[in-house]
Amino acid sequence: MEGHRMGFADDHLIPLVDQGLGNSAYLVDLGDGRALAVDASRDLRALKAAAARRDLTVAFAADTHLHADFLSGAVQLAHDDGAEILASAAGRRTFGHRGLADGDEVDLGGLTLRALATPGHTDEHLSFLLHDGGRELGVFTGGSMIVNSAARTDLLGADRTEELARAQYRSIQRLITLPDATAVWPTHGAGSFCSAVRGNERTSTIGGQKQTNPLLAAADEDAFVKQLVAGLGSYPDYFDRLGEANRRGPTVLSATPLLPALEAGQVKALLADGAQVVDVRPAADYAAGHIPGSLSIPLRGQFATWLGWLLPDTDPVVFVTGDGQDLAEIVWQSYKIGYERLAGRLAGGMAAWLADGNPQTTTAFLTPGHAAGRPYVDVRQDAEFTAGHVPDALNIELGALAAAAADAPEGAVVACAHGERGMTAASVLERAGHTDIAVLDGGAADYVQAHGQQLIQGTGDTSS
Known part of the structure; x- marks a missing residue:
């Protein structure tokens, strides 16, 4: 059985990683010129290239949940390839699809896809168990169990965070009843703001997660909920819009839109x-x-x-x-x-x-050695700041900076890990009326090294 599963994973499962959003889509070669796509993004370039290399037509497009961090590509795949869309009936999508409930099975032609209700990340969340007869090959866990973590449960509002965290606990307890050799193929992973805790690995097995997922070491449901909720940081504003957008379905595109x-x-x-x-x-x-x-x-x-x-x-x-x-x-x-x-x-x-005679603005981009004497504003995420920051730094996350621009001191040097977010932050502050903002060309470690200091760990009194 193990050899069959590994052979399948090597030969027929194609992970398609979006490094920027931190998500994985999957293309499954069904062995007869047809394919299954799972949690495909609207940006289908990589998926279509992978399908073309194998001369595959996408016959099924399965979505685990109404994603909060990207628009689904399922509607486009239905238009382009005639794919049958598989999704939770509880999601009330307004376009043509096959609505599935817990335990429903779809014959893929030799392989079978079984829907498992795994609410928590969202109410209507499904995981999809791929099996061959009695052999569980792997489970597409979407935003339920992800590698060494679980997806966040606060996307439907703070008033439901704990309720959904408890549902997430029950869903993960259900998933770990699968055989240890069952592959775990999550959608959310390293770099995704849908993950409650950051990590580097993208796939695993049920047995592997029993050994390494810290949430599975929680003593009971209350401890699980406390640990999960404690790991929730901020997330992009657009997340709040995409659940409804995916319920309605994105507009079908006839070609790559132009940029005139x-x-x-x-x-x-x-x-x-x-x-x-x-x-x-x-x-x-x-x-x-x-x-x-x-x-x-x-x-x-x-x-x-x-x-x-x-x-x-x-x-x-x-x-x-x-x-x-x-x-x-x-x-x-x-x-x-x-x-x-x-x-x-x-x-x-x-x-x-x-x-054309138009004005421009410049922004000082300073090496660590030339940034001394300015207030230091760190615009990284809170968890990054806590892991190590410059002494006396003020932490205002980039996503919150526009609303907190008045809190940033004039003449500050803004910094992140390398400079990209710092320059974005400077542009936000300039739009808010700041006129003497500089950006650090580097990060906190570069700054303290240049000034003979040491990084400070913890939030201290400077984190906003």
Whole structure:
């Protein structure tokens, strides 16, 4: 049995990791030219490339829950490949799908997918057990049990956090009754804000989780709930919108949406009409000169997270790009979290903006040795700050900074781990009226080394 399962995992299961959002989708080769997709994102580029390499058609698209951190690609797969959408009947989705309840089974053609009700992360959450006759090959656990943790239970409101944490306990207790050799294939993983506790591994086995998942070592349900809730940090604002968006289903796209080139005059007109400018160039390029009032979000894996955290999805967005940046990446990272009002990009970049006689703003980007004497504002997540920070640092998480801009001292140096979030923070503060903000080119460890200090652990009295 073990050899069969491992052979299946090696040959037929294709994990598709979104490093930026910290999630995994899965493509299962069913062996007959058809495939099962599980928790596919609206950005289907990697999944479709993997299917094309094996000449597969996606026949089934299963979603474990109404995701809070990305739009589902299931509706698009139904349109493109004729996939049958498999999802919880309790989710009340408004588009065509096969609604499943606890214990329902779907014949995949030799393999069987069994729905297991595992509420906790969300009310309607299902896990999907993949089995071959009497052999449990693996379980797609979505946001129930994830590697060495469990997904957060506060997405439906603080008043339901404990109730859902208790449901999460019961769901995980159910999952660990599966055979130890059963593979665990979660959706949420390292880097996902849906995870209650951060980790590095993305897949495991039931037996492995019995040995290493600290939540399974909790003495009882009360201890589990206390431990799980204590690990809950902040999460992006857009999470609150996507559950309903996935219940309705995203708009089907006929092609990759375009990002039109805009002249400087068009950009000014859009700004006057309420558009937002997002500068996706590297932090150093933004520091050297940018459109006043623009928001710096460097194009990298975490771009979608910060776009969805810091801007509404209702305003048109104009992008400032640098040479060679991938325009399709901008579009798909935006669309996968429901940001579709993309007005375009500034043609010719900042050179064209300046040539049109428009002003720019610069931001000091300081090495650790040149940042002394300024108040130090650390914009990392609370858990990062607690793990080690500069003495006397003020911690204001980036996601909370716009609302707390008045708490940031004028003339501060803002810092994160490397500089990208720090530059985003500086742009947020500049938009709020701060005029003498600098950014640390580096992180806390670099700063204390340059100034003969040591990192401080714990929250102290400086964490906001």
